[in-house]
Amino acid sequence: MTAPRKPILAGNWKMNHGPSQAARFFADFLNLAEPGDDRTIAFFPPAISFAAAREALQGRPDVRLGVQNVYWEESGAFTGELSVGMAKDAGAELVLVGHSERRHVFGETSEETARKVRAVLDAGLVPVLCVGETIDERRAERAEAVVAEQLAPVLEIVRADEVGELVIAYEPVWAIGTGVTATPDDARTMHAAVRERLRAAYGAEAADAVPILYGGSVKPDNAAELMSQPGVDGVLVGGASLDAAGFARIVKAAG
Template identity: 80%
Template sequence: MTAPRTPILAGNWKMNHGPSQAARFFADFLPLVQPADDRSVVFFPPAVSFAAAREAVQGRPDVRLGVQNVHWEEGGAFTGELSVAMAADAGAELVLVGHSERRHVFGETVDETVRKVGAVLRGGLVPVLCVGETIEERRADRAEAVVVEQLRPVLASISAEQLPTLVIAYEPVWAIGTGVTATPADAAAMHAAVRRTLAEVYGAQAAEGVPVLYGGSVKPDNAAELMSQPGVDGVLVGGASLDPAGFAAIVAAAG
C-alpha cells in the first residue's frame, strides 16, 4: 500500500512583499501556525525578499522556502536570472516551474519548462511544475488535452528515479487572481487526469507518490472543500497567501 501523501500548503507571493514586509508577515504568521510534521508549509517570496524570509523562519523546519523562477543554465550573461545553484545556496528547497504567468505573460515555452525542470532536478531541488488551461481552452472542451500536452514533454525528460522529487500544481489560468474558483468536482476531475497521465508513463504505483496541488483563487472559505476532494494533495495560493491570518486559516484547513 502507498503511504498517504503529505499535504502541501504553498504560498506564491509573486511580485509582492519586499524584505521588510516579509519580516512583518512571518512575525504575524508563525505564532498562528504550530509546527507539525504531517504537512509542509511552503513560501515562494520574491528573490529580493528571500534572505529576510529565511532569517524569519529560522528554527521552524516545518516552513520551507522556494524561488519563483530559475534559468536552466548554470551561470553566464543572463541579466536578471537566477541559477539553481544560486537558489540552493540561498536556502531554497523548491522552485516553481511553468507558472501560468511565466507561460502567458513572459512567453515561457514548453521546451524552456522542460529545461528548467531538468536543471532543478540536477541541482537537487524540488520542481513544482504548474499546468493549466485558459478559459478559451476550457470552453472548447480542451482542458484535459491542454494539461496533458503540458505534462507529457516534461515527464518524458524525467526518469522513474527522479519522479518522487516532482510536485505538480494544477492551476486553471481562468481562476488565478479572478475570484473565480474551479468547482471541487472540476478540481477532482483534472487532478484525476494528471494522475492518469503519470500512471500511463510511470505506472500506477509510482504515480500515486506524486503530490498534485490545486491553485486558483484559493481562500480560507473554500480551502477545506477543495482539499477534501480525491487526489487534491494541497494548494498553491496566490493573493490569499499575502495575509498572515488568511493563510494561517488555509493551513488549518488541511486538518
C-alpha cells in the same frame, strides 16, 4: 515527498512583500501556525525578499522556502535571471516552474519548462510544475488536452526513479486572481486526469508518490472543500497567501 502524501500548503507571493514586509508577515504567521509534521508549508517569496524570509524562519523546519523562477544555465550573461545553483546556495528547497504568468505574460514554452525541471532535479531541489488551461481552452473542451500537452515534455525527461521528487500544481488560468474558483468537481476531475498521465508514464507506484496541488483563487473559506476532494493533495495559493491570518486559516483547513 513520497507516499503517503502529506498535504502541501504553498504560498506564491508573486511580486509582493519586500524584505521588511516579509519579516512582518512571518512575525505574525509563525504565531498563528503551530509547528507540525503532518503537512508541509512552503513559501515562494520574491528573490529580493528571500534572505529576509530565511532569517525569519530560523527554528521552523516545517516551513520551507522556494524561488519563483530559475534559468537552466549554470551561469553566464543572462541579466535578471537566477541559476538553480544560486537558489540552492541561498537556501531554497523548491522551485516554481511554468507558472501561468511565466507562460502567458513572459512567453515561456513547455519545452523551456522541461529544461528548467531537469536543471532543478539535477541540483537536488524540488520542482513544482504548474499546468492549466485558459478559459477559451476550457470552453472548447480542450482542458485535459492542454494540460497533457504541458506535461508531455516534462514526462519525457523525468525518470521513474526521480518522479517522486516532482510536485504538480493544477492552476486553471481563468481562476488565477479572478475570484472565480474551479468547482470541487473540476479540480477532482483534472487531478484524476493528471494522475492517469503519470501512471501511464511511470506505473502506479511511482505515479502515486507525486503530490498534485490545486491553485486558483484559493481562499480560507474554500480551501477545506477543495482539499477534501480525492486526489487534491494541497493548494498553491496566490493573493490569499499575502495575509498572515488568512493563510494560517488555510493551513488549518488541511486538518
